[in-house]
Amino acid sequence: MKMDWLIVGAGFTGCVLAERIATQLNQKVLLVDQRNHIGGNSYDTYDEKGILIHQYGPHIFHTNAQHVWDYLSQFTTWRYYHHRVLAVVDGKQVPVPFNFNSLYALFPTKYADKLAKKLIAKYGMDVKVPILNIRESEKNGDLKFLADFIYEKVFHHYTQKQWGLKPDELGASVTARVPIYLSHDDRYFQDPYQGMPQHGYTALINRLLAHPNIKILLNTQYQEIADVIKYKKMVYTGPIDEFFDYMHGDLPYRSLHFNFVHTEQEHHQSVATVNYPNDFDFTRITEFKHLTGQKAYGSTYAVEYPRVYLKGENTPYYPIPREEHKALSHQYKLESEKMKDKVIFAGRLGDYQYYNMDQAVARALHLFEKEVVKT
Numbered sequence: 001m002k003m004d005w006l007i008v009g010a011g012f013t014g015c016v017l018a019e020r021i022a023t024q025l026n027q028k029v030l031l032v033d034q035r036n037h038i039g040g041n042s043y044d045t046y047d048e049k050g051i052l053i054h055q056y057g058p059h060i061f062h063t064n065a066q067h068v069w070d071y072l073s074q075f076t077t078w079r080y081y082h083h084r085v086l087a088v089v090d091g092k093q094v095p096v097p098f099n100f101n102s103l104y105a106l107f108p109t110k111y112a113d114k115l116a117k118k119l120i121a122k123y124g125m126d127v128k129v130p131i132l133n134i135r136e137s138e139k140n141g142d143l144k145f146l147a148d149f150i151y152e153k154v155f156h157h158y159t160q161k162q163w164g165l166k167p168d169e170l171g172a173s174v175t176a177r178v179p180i181y182l183s184h185d186d187r188y189f190q191d192p193y194q195g196m197p198q199h200g201y202t203a204l205i206n207r208l209l210a211h212p213n214i215k216i217l218l219n220t221q222y223q224e225i226a227d228v229i230k231y232k233k234m235v236y237t238g239p240i241d242e243f244f245d246y247m248h249g250d251l252p253y254r255s256l257h258f259n260f261v262h263t264e265q266e267h268h269q270s271v272a273t274v275n276y277p278n279d280f281d282f283t284r285i286t287e288f289k290h291l292t293g294q295k296a297y298g299s300t301y302a303v304e305y306p307r308v309y310l311k312g313e314n315t316p317y318y319p320i321p322r323e324e325h326k327a328l329s330h331q332y333k334l335e336s337e338k339m340k341d342k343v344i345f346a347g348r349l350g351d352y353q354y355y356n357m358d359q360a361v362a363r364a365l366h367l368f369e370k371e372v373v374k375t
């Protein structure tokens with residue numbers, strides 16, 4: 001078989017690059033994935049009860065980037081959806097990111113008024129402040145009390161469960177994904193473009209790949225076929241340390257286990273996701289019908305259990321953003337630069353970056369313009 005490109009990994013990164021190469025350059029692509037389906041971690045499917053679930057955890061699309069939204073909108077229409085998350089704190093379900101509604105739900109009104117006034121005076125209204133920043137700047141008084149309270153009740157134990165680390169042992173960007181929001185807006189994201197693909201992610205990606213220049217090979221590790229296929233260049237979106245046979249050592253990842261539970265009830269919970277920062281050994285429960293809007297009898301939800309990543313045994317879901325890991329990932333980056341005429345590295349695992357879907361798509365579109373077109 002003679003192809004122009006071998007693309008390893010059928011997640012958003014690999015599929016967007018396949019689409020661009022096939023449609024814009026009229027070149028032939030072989031897209032290979034070790035799993036038995038396309039879509040990477042964004043894959044969704046119907047379970048045995050007919051409920052549309054996200055096999056690898058809840059995926060909500062949101063972006064600031066109009067060009068990413070416009071690009072994907074060629075392949076899907078969108079269901080209007082703004083994500084809402086509640087966290088169980090002191091036995092109450094309160095909005096996360098922690099905001100004024102959370103504050104008033106947890107404290108007597110007079111004290112909440114006092115804290116809200118002090119927060120606005122110091123930080124302003126409608127402002128997002130990462131918990132680690134507030135903790136650093138509050139040395140005493142009511143706002144220190146509040147910062148310690150939020151840290152302890154929302155972040156400390158959740159982060160310990162999710163990563164096996166305390167918030168300040170991780171890159172500050174991790175907890176800054178869910179900053180304190182000095183607002184009454186309960187939405188998880190404020191991006192101008194958000195929603196769910198009307199017919200799901202797998203349907204969207206199927207449409208991305210619907211071109212005669214794209215051939216798809218599933219259930220296959222690229223190592224099994226790389227020597228027998230003729231191709232000019234590779235895009236690699238698997239783990240970068242695996243590509244280089246771990247020559248500089250193993251990059252750390254975090255894994256997860258999902259327990260899918262079906263209930264005969266119409267709904268299991270009032271919003272899509274409920275976080276459990278302080279109890280149990282799972283982090284959150286997500287009920288898919290809230291995300292997808294599916295009308296069906298019964299409902300399915302996923303309970304997320306963080307796991308230590310064990311090479312060959314479970315899935316490397318998250319790179320672990322931590323200062324200590326930067327040097328090692330940089331060594332692999334340098335290796336990848338030596339091969340840049342033959343292989344383009346990209347994606348959450350290929351770049352070892354905690355990308356959201358829109359960032360993976362933006363990176364693929366950028367690479368297409370900067371690296372692929374000139375090939």
Ligand code: FAD
Pocket residue numbers: 008009010011012013014032033034035039040041042056057058059060061062220221222223237238239256317318346347348349355356357358360
């Ligand atoms: P992936 O989707 O991981 O695809 C890589 C593919 O490469 C995989 O299918 C893998 O099987 C394949 N592969 C690896 N090695 C080989 C090999 N040797 N041979 C063949 N194939 C190989 N983003 C959001 O925007 N919103 C969310 O709400 C959100 N929620 C998330 C929840 C969870 C639990 C997780 C884990 C991620 C979430 N994300 C979310 C992030 C999103 O999943 C990623 O941004 C996106 O999947 C990145 O796409 P990718 O193509 O880079 O990688």
Ligand code: UDP
Pocket residue numbers: 087096154155156158159162174175176177178275277
């Ligand atoms: N986080 C937390 N408590 C929460 C929600 C989030 O401590 O109730 C922290 C935790 O460290 C988590 C990070 O913020 O890993 C980012 O949360 P996000 O919901 O963005 O995680 P993802 O959906 O990527 O797993």
